[in-house]
Amino acid sequence: MTNSNMQDNRVNKDGKLTLTFCGGVGSVTGANFLLTGPDGLNILVDCGLEQGTHDSDTHNHQDFIYKPADCDFLLVTHSHLDHIGRIPKLVKEGFSGIIYSTPETLELTKVMLEDALKIATQDAARKNVPPLYEEKDVIDSFKNWKAIEYHKNFELAPNYSLYIKDSGHILGSAMFELTYNGTADGKKYSRKIVFTGDLGNSPTPLLHDTEKITDADYLVMESVYGDKNHEDSGTRLEKLKLALLDNYHRNGTLIVPSFSLEKTQEVLFEIHKLMDNKELPTMRIYLDSPLALKVTEIYRRMKKDFNEEATADSRKHDIFNFQGLRISDSSEQSRLIAKEPNPKVIMAGSGMSNGGRIVHHEAEYLGDSNNTILFLGYQAVGTLGRKISEGSREVDINGQKIKIKAKIEHIDGYSSHKDSDHLIEFVNDTAETVKKVFVVMGETNASLFLAQRLRDYDGVNAVHPEEGDTVVLE
Ligand SMILES: [Zn+2]
Numbered sequence: 001m002t003n004s005n006m007q008d009n010r011v012n013k014d015g016k017l018t019l020t021f022c023g024g025v026g027s028v029t030g031a032n033f034l035l036t037g038p039d040g041l042n043i044l045v046d047c048g049l050e051q052g053t054h055d056s057d058t059h060n061h062q063d064f065i066y067k068p069a070d071c072d073f074l075l076v077t078h079s080h081l082d083h084i085g086r087i088p089k090l091v092k093e094g095f096s097g098i099i100y101s102t103p104e105t106l107e108l109t110k111v112m113l114e115d116a117l118k119i120a121t122q123d124a125a126r127k128n129v130p131p132l133y134e135e136k137d138v139i140d141s142f143k144n145w146k147a148i149e150y151h152k153n154f155e156l157a158p159n160y161s162l163y164i165k166d167s168g169h170i171l172g173s174a175m176f177e178l179t180y181n182g183t184a185d186g187k188k189y190s191r192k193i194v195f196t197g198d199l200g201n202s203p204t205p206l207l208h209d210t211e212k213i214t215d216a217d218y219l220v221m222e223s224v225y226g227d228k229n230h231e232d233s234g235t236r237l238e239k240l241k242l243a244l245l246d247n248y249h250r251n252g253t254l255i256v257p258s259f260s261l262e263k264t265q266e267v268l269f270e271i272h273k274l275m276d277n278k279e280l281p282t283m284r285i286y287l288d289s290p291l292a293l294k295v296t297e298i299y300r301r302m303k304k305d306f307n308e309e310a311t312a313d314s315r316k317h318d319i320f321n322f323q324g325l326r327i328s329d330s331s332e333q334s335r336l337i338a339k340e341p342n343p344k345v346i347m348a349g350s351g352m353s354n355g356g357r358i359v360h361h362e363a364e365y366l367g368d369s370n371n372t373i374l375f376l377g378y379q380a381v382g383t384l385g386r387k388i389s390e391g392s393r394e395v396d397i398n399g400q401k402i403k404i405k406a407k408i409e410h411i412d413g414y415s416s417h418k419d420s421d422h423l424i425e426f427v428n429d430t431a432e433t434v435k436k437v438f439v440v441m442g443e444t445n446a447s448l449f450l451a452q453r454l455r456d457y458d459g460v461n462a463v464h465p466e467e468g469d470t471v472v473l474e
Helices: 004-009 056-061 087-092 103-127 135-141 233-250 263-276 290-301 308-316 331-339 358-365 384-389 420-428 444-458
Strands: 018-023 032-036 042-045 073-075 098-101 145-147 154-157 160-166 174-184 187-195 218-221 253-257 284-288 325-327 344-348 372-375 394-397 400-403 407-410 436-439 470-472
Touching: 087 103, 087 135, 098 103, 103 135, 103 145, 103 290, 218 420, 233 253, 233 263, 233 372, 253 358, 263 284, 263 290, 263 308, 284 331, 331 344, 331 358, 344 358, 358 384, 358 394, 358 400, 372 384, 384 394, 384 407, 420 444, 436 444
Parallel strands: 042 073, 073 098, 098 145, 187 218, 218 436, 253 344, 253 372, 284 325, 284 344, 372 407
Antiparallel strands: 018 032, 018 470, 032 042, 154 160, 160 174, 174 187, 394 400
16 A cells, blocks of 8 residues: 555645544544545544434445545554444445554454444345445455554554554553654654544543553544543442342342443443442343353453453453353343343343344333333433433334333443543643644534633643544644
8 A cells, every 4th residue: 555656646735744534523423533644644543433313324324535545544443333333334445454453452343343234234124225334344344454452662654653552441442642753844743643532431340541641742532521520430339239239129120221342341340249249139130132242252351451450350250250140142032031030130232222132121121110221321312222311201112102110320430431520631641742632522512612621721722623624733
């Protein structure tokens, strides 16, 4: 891809370093950014699916605003679908550069895209539209994918170096420090651009804390909770214990819409700890998600980046298994859970109830005031999860009207994103060097609010760009 003739054709006409916001602005999902060097080198960061809104489908099918074949590299921050979900489409449409991520992100992306393909194929058949991509495109996505560990100095291309830090969001999640050290406008020029990906709500049960960034020139940062704060982490474990005990004593069913990646493993680990400390009795807990099972296997295998406590515990025993845990792999087993006696807990995907097995459990259990639904994470606008969590009295599930009588609980301390105060704190570490902060990957109000707070509290130049904007990094 760095054939010199091709390079010449693509030299950035102004000879400047530019950044284009191709997706993930004005929206939490659909992350996609393009850094173009003075020499015309094109580096993409993330290529995610837009999720949740009524026009997500249309948006995902639209052409990219750049030519995929003109891009040299794709850097993948982490394996959530809103950061990886359009990679097979990118490859199908001509991208043949190298993809880089951490080894964990590579392994997790394989199972996430395999699952997404199944859902996308069924979805396209139901709507009678062509699928976003096919199996071949998913397989092709991994042909040129290379893993880089955290904390290695890596030369991406002449004049471009890459250093990966832990963002503490999910296993393998990365912040990319990308440094251009060359010339622009004929003068010597050096700039460090940091792409945060998603920033973890540290401290988390399994991961190391988000690392500090202290010398960025430009920061492209997430803002999911740009306008909200979470409860602290001590409260979250206590609230989880109380929700489980309350359901146990009421002899009810507790359903937990579960994000298969990270949140499920965190909750299994926390329940294990509570049971070990005799703070919870043994109870029947169904893990009803084939995807979560596959992801958990990868967590068992790739645990070298766990934090100290999780590492020490995982040396003693399987931290994701405990007495009372039942695994349901087939859809037949999933249906049979309804016949099992109370009290019981059902953890099933998807985390926002926009598909997956949780939906049939919601239809089964939401109509009874003795049951509880427990939300542990962000619910995107337009999803069934958002409607239920915001207190709708009645929802439509697969054409059936369900009156909601179950108790609705939230523990936002299990959110895997930093809250507003911690995002401010994060930027503060690099306030002295940063020339501009681009606040993205949030709903517009959250991003605007955070940009304003960053200007007021950290005194930094923070902006919320619009989709399609290209800025020159002076
Ligand atoms: Zn994420």
